Amino acid sequence: MRLSGPGRHVVLPSWLAHPLRWQRGPVPWPAVLRGLLSAGPVMAVGLALGWVEFAVLAGFGTLFAGFNDLPGTRRTGAAYIGLPVVVGALGLLVGAATADAATTKWWALPLLFAVGLVSGAVSMVGPVCSRAGMQALCLLVIGSGTPLPGAPWLKALFFLAGAAWLLLLRLVLRPPRPVGGTLAGEWATLAGIFDALAGALDAVGGPGAEAARRRLTAAMDRGDEALRLRRLFRRLARRSTRRDELLLAERFAAATALSEASTALLWEAHPLPPRVGEGPRRLAAALRTGEPPGALPVPDASTPARAAFDRALLHAAVVFARTVPGTTSAEEVAPLPALGTAPLVRRRVLGPAGREYGLRVAVCVTASAAVALALRADYWYWLPLTAAFLVKPDIGPLFSRVVNRFVGTALGVLVFAGLAAALGGGLWWTVVCASVAGALLPFSFRHFGLQTSVVTLMVLAFVWVGGDTQAAADRLLDTAIACAIVVVVGHLPPLTNPTARVAHLMAEALRRTREYLAHVVTAPAGERPEERMVLRRAAYSSLAEARSAAETIAAELPSGRGRHTDWFPVAAASERIVDAATACAIRIEQGAERPSREEGGDVVRALDVLADSLDGRTPATGWPELSGTPACASLADVVTELQRIRVITGGLTVGSRPARTT
DSSP, X not given: OEEEETTEXXXXXXXXXGGGOOOOOOOOHHHHHHHHTTHHHHHHHHHHHTOHHHHHHHHHHHHHHHHTOOSSOHHHHHHHHHHHHHHHHXXXXXXXXHHHHOSSGGGHHHXXXXXXXXXXXXXXXXXXXXXXXXXXXXXXXXXXXXOOOSOHHHHHHHXXXXXXXXXXXXXXXXXXXXXXXXXXXXXXXXXXHHHHXXXXXXXXXXXXXXXXXXXXXXXXXXXXXXXXXXXXXXHHHTOOOOHHHHHHHHHHHHHXXXXXXXXXXXXXXXXXXXXXXXXXXXXXXXXXXXXXXXXXXXXXXXXXXXXXXXXXXXXXXXXXXXXXXXOSOHXXXXXXXXXXXXXXXXXXXXXXXXXXXXXXXXXXXXXXXXXXXXXXXXXXXHHHHXXXXXXXXXXXXXXXXXXXXXXXXXXXXXXXXXXXXXXXTSSHHHHHHHHHHHXXXXXXXXXXXHHXXXXXXXXXXXXXXXXXXXXXXXXXXXXXXXXXXXXXXXXXXXTOOHHHXXXXXXXXXXXXXXXXXXXXXXXXXXXXXXXXXXXXXXXXXXXXXHHHHHHHHHTSOOOSSSOOOOHHHHHHHHHHHHHHHHHHHHHHHTTOOOOOHHHHHHHHHXXXXXXXXXXXXXXXXOXXXXXXXXXXXXXXXXXXXXXXXXXXXXXXXXXXXXXXXX
């Protein structure tokens, strides 16, 4: 970040600038409305009926469901909200039941350590598992450390009722769509893919080409998720595929083919005339309006990539002109990348990154709970709850999380204390406070400090109703202690290797890249392109996840251990390998000579060596001779990028031994 002053410019280091960053984007008004109608009304119902425990726990249900009320289709919302709250309700049930049966307050420590260990390791699987694991741990803490009357099963039921209320609002309150019916969300997601595709074509040959391709990858990931969840809900309902679902699948397959051809155009790096991007824009407009896309740009077969793109565009025009699907199987016409095989999930959970993160979560939460129990015996949940949120690596660098958490908590405490001093004569003002904070929650995702302030207001409103009227000052002290514990644990060498998580993700991305490249160079002539496109999508998705982890590492507070590796060039080089492999596949389709088995085998073995060394399995030995001029011109770029990755990662310390290149 650059700060300007009179006659001077100051560039802040990334670790210091990150706490000041705000995410940009449109205000999610539907989510704001849902937040306004979620926590406040359920608290009002509980107070009106005299069920204080319902007001508190249903309020927590709306809060934790609100954390996952993210943009997307209705089915995406159901999956992102539903699974974590069900797992969280189980954590609440276990915590409350164990607290009722325990004879000492210290019983919670071994349980928190065990659940924290599992929660942290499972969080490495993916975003939904991360949210589910975190909610299970946090609600175990709330169930254990919040002394509310009632049977444990009833507490879990109250929590689920609050979460179900927000989920119901998500399904009912949605903006009107001009077309699409029950598939309106999926059609909008698909239109976003064509918009991103048009942006990528506009950027070909320019400095923003790689960033545009990453935006296209993110749009395709959202499309994958929307179609996958649609198919899952259809199978659960045990019904056949409808006509509109088949048309959706055909048009998604057309977008996938266009995206592959655009990747080859990005690799060729020849700027394109503006009319090329007009085709995808017209297709996006057709999806939003239900009207025909109209005339598309005139074909131009001047290069293999242009010929492939124009052929894919012609196929898309044919698909968009249909009103009756040309297939009976959505899975066959538009296959999706696998979410993860059993070995992949095992590596993520039981590998070095999963073990390290699980241990870090367990130590931080258990140590915080021990301090909290020593300070107070009743409402001791806040300190370990704060530690659980702070230790999550997918919400930003540690220093940024700590700074924003403390500042946000202080602001929330001050605002709530002011409201309590002015309006503390009853309980109904807490309903208004929770309603306003709930409306601000979707907007607060732009900045972790603001989100912390909003969450603090909501939680203090809940516990005030539950009888903890002295919570405000105690929570600020608890937050400061939790921040100190997480900072200390976060810099202990036995528990924290900053390269482990990103190295593991990069290794997985290189394995997905290896699978794609192996298919490109060994697939027989006349093979169906669907499998190749699925492997390409899987490689790009894995690389996007690794790049996100690299961005977090780059903004961490510098220390003397493992911070010397710049992962961005590794991610960029890996993405260019996939780009080049795509260009190679397109050229082979256009009649170019296929690489020999020796050439293809050498680059595939090189990717295996790099992936295993980054994952800490073996040193980078057995590096093949990558010499000569490959038959496929783009394969020469693959060799160049492999050599670049080898040089960048030379001497990198992963786990307990260096990844040496020999």
